Amino acid sequence: MSILKKAKTQGRMFVGIYGPEGSGKSRTAVEIAIAGRKTLGLTGPIVALDTEHAYGFQARRIKEATGEDLLIASTRSVQSLRDGLKEAKEAGASICIVDSVTHFLRELREEYRKKKGKESLDVGDYVAADRPFKSLLDAMLRSHSNIILCGREGQKYGLRKNSRGTWVQGPVASKMNAGEAGYEVDLLLELSRKEGKTGGWTREANVKKDRSDTVSAQTFQVPWDPAEALAGY
Helix, strand or coil, X not given: CCXXXXXXXXXXXXXXXXXXXXXXXXXXXXXXXXXXXXXXCCCCCEEXXXXXXXXXXXXXXXXXXXXXXXXXXXXXXHHHHHHHHHHHHHCCCCEEEEECHHHHHHHHHHHHHHHHCCCCCCCCHXXXXXXXXXXXXXXXXXXXXXXXXXXXXXXXXXXXXCCCCCEXXXXXXXXXXXXXXXXXXXXXXXXXXXECCCCCEEEEEEEEEECCCCCCCCEEECCCCCCCCCCCC
C-alpha cells in the first residue's frame, strides 16, 4: 500500500509571535485569532492560556468581533497548559493563544532547580529542564488545532566580527525565547517597539517566516489587519 496521498490545502494555523515587553504581542495575537477565525470559516470560541493576566483587557474586543465570549485559563504550569489545550479542543475552540511560552519555561526551570537542590542551573541542565515543554510543543505541531504562541525575545549566538574585525562568540540574531525546546511554526513574527522622534512609541511586526510566501519579509505597523498574512492558510 502506497504511503503517498493527494495533498490537502493547509487549513490550519501554527503562528509564533515574539518581541520585548510592550511591543504588542498580545494585541497582535488577538487580531490574528480574529482574522484567522474568519479566514478559515470557524465558529468556535477563542481560547487564551494566559500567564500574564493580560487577556481580560481583550475580552470585549473579541466579543465584539466574534460574538463569542473569550475563554481564559490563567496559569504558568505546563501540566495546566496541557490540560487547557485539551479542554480547548473539547470546547470546539477555533483558535488557542498561548501567551507567554517564556513564563512556562521559567516555571519548569525553577521546579528543576529546586528538585536538584541547586543555587542555579548549569548549561547542560536547560535541556533536561525544558524537556516536558519540548514534548508539548511537538504535540502542538502534530495536532490539527489552530495555535498562536507568544514569547519574549531571545538571542541566537554564534561567531561574528567585532569592531576590530576579530571573530568572537556573541549574539548574531533574535529568536523567540523558547529555550532549548525549539519550535517550528508556519508564520513567525518579530515585534519591536521604538520611541518616536516626536515622542510616543511605534510598534512594528516583521515577518521572519511565512510558509505560504504571502507576506514573507514584509513589515507592518502594529496594530494591523492580518487578513492578507493569513490568505495562504
